Amino acid sequence: MKYIICGTLIDATGTVPRSGQVLAVDGERIAQILDQVEFRPGPADEILDYSGHTVMPGMIDCHEHLVLDMGDEAAQCSQPDAWLTITAVQNARKILQAGITTMRDVGEKNFIDVEMKRAINAGLIPGPRLLISGQPIIRTGGHAHFLGRETDGVGDMRKAVREQLKRGVDVIKIMVSGGMSTRGSRPDSQEFATEEIQACIDEAHRAGRPVAAHIHGGPGLRVAVEAGVDTVEHGIMITEDDVKLLAERGTWLVITHGVGEAAAADPGTPDFYRAKINRVLEGSLAVRKWASQYGVKVAVGNDTNHCRMDMEMGALLGAGWSPMQALQALTLRGAELCGLDRDLGTLAVGKLADVIAVAGDPLVDRSALLRVRLVMKGGAVEVAQ
Ligand SMILES: [Zn+2]
Secondary structure, eight states, X not given: OEEEEEEEEOOSSSSOOEEEEEEXXXXXXXXXXXXXXGOOOOTTOEEEEEEEEEEEEOEEEEEEOSSOOSXXXXXXXXXXXXXXXXXXXXXXXXXXXXXXXXXXXXXXXXXXXXXXXXXHHTTSSOOOXXXXXXXXXXXXXXTTTTTSEEOOSHHHHHHHHHHHHHTTXXXXXXXXXXXXXXXXXXXXXXXXXXXHHHHHHHHHHHTTOOEXXXXXXXXXXXXHHHTTXXXXXXXXXXXXXXXXXXXHHTOEEEEOHHHHXXXXXXXXXXXXXXXXXXXXXXXXXXXXXXXXXXXXXXXXXXXXXXXXXXXXHHHHHTTTOOHXXXXXXXXXXXXHHTTOTTTSSSOOTTSBOOEEEESSOTTTOGGGGGOEEEEEETTEEEEEO
């Protein structure tokens, strides 16, 4: 048995943090949560003493790309696959060490994510649990055309989805609107025709897979949501009516605020990219406020601004989330979005032991999320400082 002595325990169920608790981990799962006064370890037990730290669930990043770093994405994608894979291996390690134990990869070049997931699951390289989407589906010349599967027409759309399913993806990713990081792309344009979007969702749902739609704003939001899309990614330019529609339909919104803020401030960001972000960044606060007000289901993603869950938490706090609600967006909500909340997202007996310890109290100071001292994934210790 492994025992984690917790200074403060935030189980992320929404109950108040508790002190004097010990988490008992048997194999890959949490066996018991006991009071420190009842704690009687045997000589063979392993003790992880985090009595000066806050212990919480491993974080869940619902929108990332292992192969991409912030900046000129077209230039990065022109590198050979071997180089992209090395980048992905580096990022997977960094992301896990930052306390992100589950990550939804929403699009990689040439199915690199398929092999990354295989290598992580086989224990060849360290990395978070991955949910993968294979190649993002993009109309010819559309947003991130350098990254994904260019697809045109209903028949080709069905084929593109089937190609992803054949490779064993967990989720289908479609670029419904234009994007920031592609030169000449308008983030509020609807890139696919309505029938193409409907065909994508129909094909994925018949195979039991959800669809994640990249949508900054514009008419594509209503089209995709009415066609039954499962998650809207980014949504930084959507209207109040769009937000109400998400709430009515129970469609998830994955907020990726930090990457915009970071890219706007980074001198390495291409000028066209920075100009587009600067036009919309301020207005996106209203979207987050409406999402809170209307009760939209929200999770978060770093989207190339790797490992900065503190920035996502800040974006939610600034829009009216309580510290506990914001922390749950980084943990429990992510698990719900991924369909993994039976096993992940909170610290409870019977769940998988994805556990982290941070220095400080993240409910008071979100920078504590940058000071990760313990990372346990499925009961295995990945970081212990
Ligand atoms: Zn993305």
